Amino acid sequence: MTPFSKNMVSVSLWITVVVLFGSLCDGGKILVVPLEGSHWVNMDILIKALHGQGHSIDVIRTYNSWFVKENSTYYNSITIPNTKGMDEEFVEDMISKTIDHERGKSHWLSTVQLFLDVVSDMYEMHKMICQLITNMFESEEIMKALKEKQYDLMLTDPVWGAGIFLAHKLKLPMVYNVRWTTTGEGHFNIASSPMSYIPITGSGNTDKMNFVQRVKNVFHYFLMAFQYSYFNLPQYQALCDKYFHPPVNFYELLQGADIWLMRVDFVFEFPRPTMPNIIYIGGFQCKPAKALPHDLEDFMQSSGEHGVIIMSLGSFISALPDDLTTEIATAFAQLPQKVIWRYTGKRPSTFGNNTLLVDWMPQNDLLGHPKTNVFIAHGGTNGVQEALYHGIPVVGIPFFFDQYDNLLRLQERGGAKIVSIATLDKNTLHAAIQEVINEPSYRLSMQRLSHLHRDKPVKPLDSALFWIEFVMRHKGAAHLRTESYKLPWYSYYSVDVAVTLFAVVLIFSLSIFLTVRYMCVKCCSRKRKTE
Structure with missing residues (x-):
């Protein structure tokens, strides 16, 4: 037996022991401060897995929480009264502004105006979170109850600062379920990130940049720094100055997590410098496909040799302008393939007989079905990683945030075709679908990426559970944290x-x-x- 084979056997035995005999850590108490939307979808998977390991989970939520339910069988919710969080109306307004700008319907809305609108929306979102922090810290009853629980760990998504504040207040070791933080892409907070080959989100660059692209990259970096330094961080710093004595720097609190569970891997992400406390768990939510419900299975089989296309624009986008859905439906009606479209808005007038409209669908199971040919997606991290896991090529329709950048990573590797909102109509969408279906390189590229992604000694979810329990067992992971974030810039x-x-x-x-x-x-x- 080769050394490689021996190592693989050892790893397999380790995983088997964990599965058969349960957690390597006695059941602990974990406090979770999540984010809404797709961020909650993958946090929920971690919570279920931790509950299965015998841990007790408490989840902080606002009274109007969109995704985090008050009653659950695998976690206890702590609802903060009189505290509003991000809801559907807030998100729909952001989406509407983006679509109007991209499609040129609001001529007065320049790129600068759109940027300022996004900055304003982000400011309001963090303002809501600062109010959540204030309401918790001002409530003696809530803080007393949290302290009496004697939690072992804080698990949080650092896009919001509430979990970071609570961890410091309760003196808890902290683990991030992270891709983004309050200041942007997570790597930029703790790892060296040279702008010569690391693209800034929104720049549209890859890791191969000419001089002009590097200038554009630096411009987007300073634009990002301006947004976060003058609009987001000051709100949190004001609360640090108010509630923590001696005062602390919020940015140092943000950088000080013990473990960063990063929701990407280097099959998806461009190579870049990293740190020992960054654990890559990209695709941890992915799993082999299960059998479909009978009605969906019958629909899949009815597609014959042409196969099926599935479309989902994620958890945030529930409705689109009527003229846009009409164009999409018309493009679908012209295809020989069957289409399953997850959409909760108004039914388009040009709806074809080959298309099935659903409120919800088992996306992972559909992507793993042998009849599925193409995935039409908005470019959220969860969706593109599920497509990568199952080797399904993507037609991407990005809307905002990191979606274009996610799709660009797949497109650079030959597995996706991007159609912008500005150019989306029945012709461009139909042409993109036909290209991805008829050109074998798209599927071959995604299958190659799928093989690379799956060829790991430990499954990403098992790795995430191990490191969470590692922090609980050792009361932190200070030996893995760099001290660089405590240094002044000079x-x-x-x-x-x-x-x-x-x-x-x-x-x-x-x-x-x-x-x-x-x-x-x-x-x-x-x-x-x-x-």
Whole structure:
């Protein structure tokens, strides 16, 4: 047996022991502060798995929480009264602004105006979270109950700052379920991120950039820094100054998590520097497909040799403008394939007989079905990773945030075709679908990525559970955390060292110059006296 085979056997035995005999950590108490939407969808998977390991889970929620239900069989909810969170109306307004801008219906809405609208929306979202933090900290009853629980761990999504505040207040070790933080893409907070080959979200760049693209990358970096430094972070810093004594820097609290469970892997992400406390769990929500309900299975089989296309625009997008859905439905009606479209808005007038409209669908199971040919998606991380896991090529229709960048990563690897909202109509959508179906390279590329993604010694979910329990067993993971985030910027970039060395070289060179000059003057003076 080769060393590689022995290692694989050892890993398999380890996983088997965990599965058969349960958690390697006694049942602990975990406090969870999640995010809404698709972020909750994958946090929910972690919570279920932790509950299955024998841990007790408490989840913080607002009274109007969109996704986090008050009653559950695998977690206890803690509802913060008189605290409003992000809801459907808030998200629908953001989507409407984006669509109107992209399609040119609001001519007055320039790119600058759209940027300012996004900044304003993000400001309001974090303002809601700051109010949540204030309501918790001002309530003696809530804080007393949380302290009495004596939690072992804080598990949170750092896009919102509430979990970070609670972890510091309750002195809990902290684990992130993370891709984004309050300041942008998570890697930028703790790992070196050279802008020469690491694209900034929204720049439309890949890891291969020419000079003009690098200039654009730097511009987007400063744009991102401006947004977060002047609109988001000050809100949280004001609460740090109010509630923590001695005062602490919020950005240091954000950087100080013990483990970062990063929801990507390097089959999907562009290679970049990382840190030992970043654990890559991309695709942890993916699993082999299960049998479909009879009605869906019958529909799939009725597609014959042409197969099926499935479309879902994620948990946030529930409705689209009528003229846009008419174009989409018309494109579908022209296809020989059957289509399953998850959509809860008004039924389009051009709806074809080959299309099935559903409120919900078992997306993972459909993607794993042998009849599925193409996945039409908005580009959310969960969806593109499920497509990658099952090797299904993607036609991407990005709307906002990181969706274009996610799809760009698949497109660069040959597994996706992007159609922008600005150009989306029946012709462009139909042409993109036909290209992805008829050109074998798309499916072959996704299948190759799928093989790479699955070829791992430990499943991503098992890795996530291990590291969460690791932090609980050892009361943190300080030995894996870099101290770099505590350094001022001039020390981090060694500007002080460079200035000091430059000064030493300058003084030494000047000293030599002045000494030589003095000696030359002396020699010339003696020569004149002799003459």
